[in-house]
Amino acid sequence: MSETEKKTPPGRPRRPRAGEPLRRSVLHVDARGRARMVDVGAKSATRRVAVARGTLAMGRESFEALRGGRLAKGDALAVARVAGIQAAKRTSEIVPLCHPLALESVEVDIELAASRREAVVTATARTTGKTGVEMEALTAACAGCLALYDMIKALDRGAAIREVVLLQKSGGRSGTYRR
Numbered sequence: 001m002s003e004t005e006k007k008t009p010p011g012r013p014r015r016p017r018a019g020e021p022l023r024r025s026v027l028h029v030d031a032r033g034r035a036r037m038v039d040v041g042a043k044s045a046t047r048r049v050a051v052a053r054g055t056l057a058m059g060r061e062s063f064e065a066l067r068g069g070r071l072a073k074g075d076a077l078a079v080a081r082v083a084g085i086q087a088a089k090r091t092s093e094i095v096p097l098c099h100p101l102a103l104e105s106v107e108v109d110i111e112l113a114a115s116r117r118e119a120v121v122t123a124t125a126r127t128t129g130k131t132g133v134e135m136e137a138l139t140a141a142c143a144g145c146l147a148l149y150d151m152i153k154a155l156d157r158g159a160a161i162r163e164v165v166l167l168q169k170s171g172g173r174s175g176t177y178r179r
Helices: 003-007 060-067 076-089 134-152
Strands: 046-057 105-113 118-129 160-170
Touching: 046 134, 060 105, 060 134, 076 105, 076 118, 076 134, 105 134, 118 134, 134 160
Parallel strands: none
Antiparallel strands: 046 118, 046 160, 105 118
């Protein structure tokens, strides 16, 4: 057993220290390096908000069809918003080590950027709880992009989901993050 493992009580994660090998500081692995769900039982419930963004780039024809509401499958923007909300609610079923959360709200907005022929999906997730909603916001942004791809794929199989990122998060012990 390493010195680090001797000093840390079993089942209690340790925060990373500068210069320490990553495998010893990651909270989602136990002392043997096995994946585990973090125990959030001792944490205080706080208001938590996360905002994520994903982008779907596409060709001129598909962008114009999307913007003009002329896709064969119907209202792609409405479908993408609902897909994002549904995905956020099911994040713990998709991402193995995520805690199931009681989401208080999920918003999915889509902006069409004509100069770049992109649909920009922005998702905001909110809860009051013991763990953050970053994964829910990221999952919502991804699902919104995937739904849009599905709606335009008959016109544009070359469309590409690009840069899915966390823009900001607040709440919890680690405080506020802004990209």
